[in-house]
Amino acid sequence: MADNGVNESFGRTWTWMAVLAAICIVGGFMALLNPFGATIFAVTIAGWVFLVQGIIQVFHASRIRDWTGFLWSLGIGVLSLLVGIVLVADPLAGAIPLTLLVAVLFLATGVAKTMFALALRPLDGWIWVLASGLVSVVLGVMILAGLPATATTILGLLLGIELVSNGVLFLFVALGLRKLGEMR
Numbered sequence: 001m002a003d004n005g006v007n008e009s010f011g012r013t014w015t016w017m018a019v020l021a022a023i024c025i026v027g028g029f030m031a032l033l034n035p036f037g038a039t040i041f042a043v044t045i046a047g048w049v050f051l052v053q054g055i056i057q058v059f060h061a062s063r064i065r066d067w068t069g070f071l072w073s074l075g076i077g078v079l080s081l082l083v084g085i086v087l088v089a090d091p092l093a094g095a096i097p098l099t100l101l102v103a104v105l106f107l108a109t110g111v112a113k114t115m116f117a118l119a120l121r122p123l124d125g126w127i128w129v130l131a132s133g134l135v136s137v138v139l140g141v142m143i144l145a146g147l148p149a150t151a152t153t154i155l156g157l158l159l160g161i162e163l164v165s166n167g168v169l170f171l172f173v174a175l176g177l178r179k180l181g182e183m184r
Helices: 002-012 014-033 035-063 070-089 091-120 126-146 154-182
Strands: none
Touching: 014 035, 014 154, 035 070, 035 091, 035 154, 070 091, 091 126, 091 154
C-alpha cells in the first residue's frame, strides 16, 4: 500500500510538530504577557520584510529598464523601501497605520461574513457565520475607537492569540501524527 509509506513518514515527524507547537505556545504567551513589546517586535519584523522586499524589487527593476512596466516596478520597490525604513526607524509610529489596517480588515471581513451569513440563512449553522461576522465588526470598531492608544498593544495581543492558537493546533496535529506512527 502506498499509504503505509506516507503514514510511516508522517508518524516519524510528530516530534518536530510538537516542538513547533511548544515554540508557538511559549511565544504566544510571551506576547500576551508583554503586548507592547510584541507589537514593537511585530512592526520591526514587518519593517525588515518591507526593506528586503524593496531592495529586491528595486534591484529587479534596475535589470528590466526596457520593459514598459519598469517605472511601476521601480515605484513599488521604492515605496516598499520607504515603508520598511519608517517601520524599522520608528516601530511605535509604524504601529498606528498597521493597527488601522487591521481594524479596517476586521470591519471588511466582518461585513462580508455577515452578508454571507444572511445568504446562508436557510442552512443550519448560518448563525455561527453571523456571530463570527459580528465579532469581527465589533473588534474593528473597538480598535478604531481606541486609536491611537490601541496601536501600542493590539498587534501584540493579536500576535499572541494567533501564536497560542497555532500552537494548540500544531500540538493536536503532533498527537495525531504520533498516533499514526504507532499504528504502523
